[in-house]
Amino acid sequence: MNKTTVGPLAWVNGSDAPEKTEINLGFMALTDCASVVVAATQGFAQPHGLTLNLKRQSSWANLRDKLVSGELDAAHSLYGLIYAVHLGIGGIAPTNMAVLMGLNQNGQSINLSRGLQALDVTSPEALYLHVHQTRPKLTFAQTFPTGTHAMWLYYWLASQGIHPLQDVDSVVVPPPQMVAHLQAGRIDGFCVGEPWSASAVKQNLGFTMATTQTIWPDHPEKVLGCTRAFVEQYPNTARALVMAILEASRFIEESPENRCSTAQLLSAPEYLDAPRDCIEPRLLGDYADGLGNRWQDPHALRFHGGGEVNLPYLSDGMWFMTQFRRWGLLREDPDYLGVARQVQQLDLYRDAATAVGVSAWGQEMRSSQLIDGKIWDGSDPAAYARSFKLHAMSDSSPLLASR
Known part of the structure; x- marks a missing residue:
């Protein structure tokens, strides 16, 4: 599986060159690590001056600890994990964190x-x-x-x-x-x-x-996460990393054939170590529930959606904090919008997206209706x-x- 075109080299030269060219990139053995694996292995990183060293992790707790310690530079991460570390939930000291982009929705x-x-x-x-x-x-x-x-x-x-x-x-x-x-x-x-x-x-x-x-x-799902210190120390590297993964995300969704070849890649022992026939159907939206029902899911796992998936919406980050509050993980209401503005790297994302021809999407919030009929739009998170x-x-x- 190889991409057919090489991205622009504009960011690699001069003052825009990545400050750090080798990135230790963590991931968990899940289908939605696809864009990270594709970026690292299929020629999307090199044009942006990066080498991505993939590091499979045994648990989300291990991934979290290695992100905070700097053993991992960035990672395929749970949305709520990044916010919990930032807020100091779970018995660890608060560490300023960053969401560089959304990696996927649904699935x-x-x-x-x-x-x-x-x-x-x-x-x-x-x-x-x-x-x-x-x-x-x-x-x-x-x-x-x-x-x-x-x-x-x-x-x-x-x-x-x-x-x-x-x-x-x-x-x-x-x-x-x-x-x-x-x-x-x-x-x-x-x-x-x-x-x-x-x-x-x-x-x-x-x-x-x-x-x-x-x-x-x-719904929001995995993100490309790192510490805020990494973004501040290596801003060009962070931007180049987003560019490479954005291009990989776009590639996966260009055709069903690309999704199938991605499933084949992910099945390898060093990635998911799972049979292709367990990965591919649901990656293509083909669901069987084990009760005799089968359907083509209209909201299956997606990685790009023209950039809709990848924009780090403020409201997505805020939603997870409302649920932390709901379930007693936060004793008081945080400054929902203020914290989201600290964590979500909207400006960096928009620079990267623009550079690779992805719509940078001017919006910062989005509105959704959930299963219980409630509307979430980020307008009043404490009341929500x-x-x-x-x-x-x-x-x-x-x-x-x-x-």
């Missing part, structure tokens, strides 16, 4: 076990009844206490009348270990990124109850955080000490 899933299927718990209504009528509590896994998967799981459960911190137990499991935990009966369900949901279905170990795009169509029937704002959350 995560909530799966339940075959054991629940055997009890006819195959609908949200049946799950609600089971949770409220049965003991012991069900155990659900997500991938990081402040991560996207935790927030999608909690939001979806709450939208069905299930309190995610009281009615069920929640544990943290690294993405590649989800299927093994389900098979061993240690968990009753999980929320994770692909290909692990598809793998559970293919191995007949679970079924997909909900996709995250049904919770929030075109307080508006939910199910919350844990006054609780001492056990998640604060979780890893």
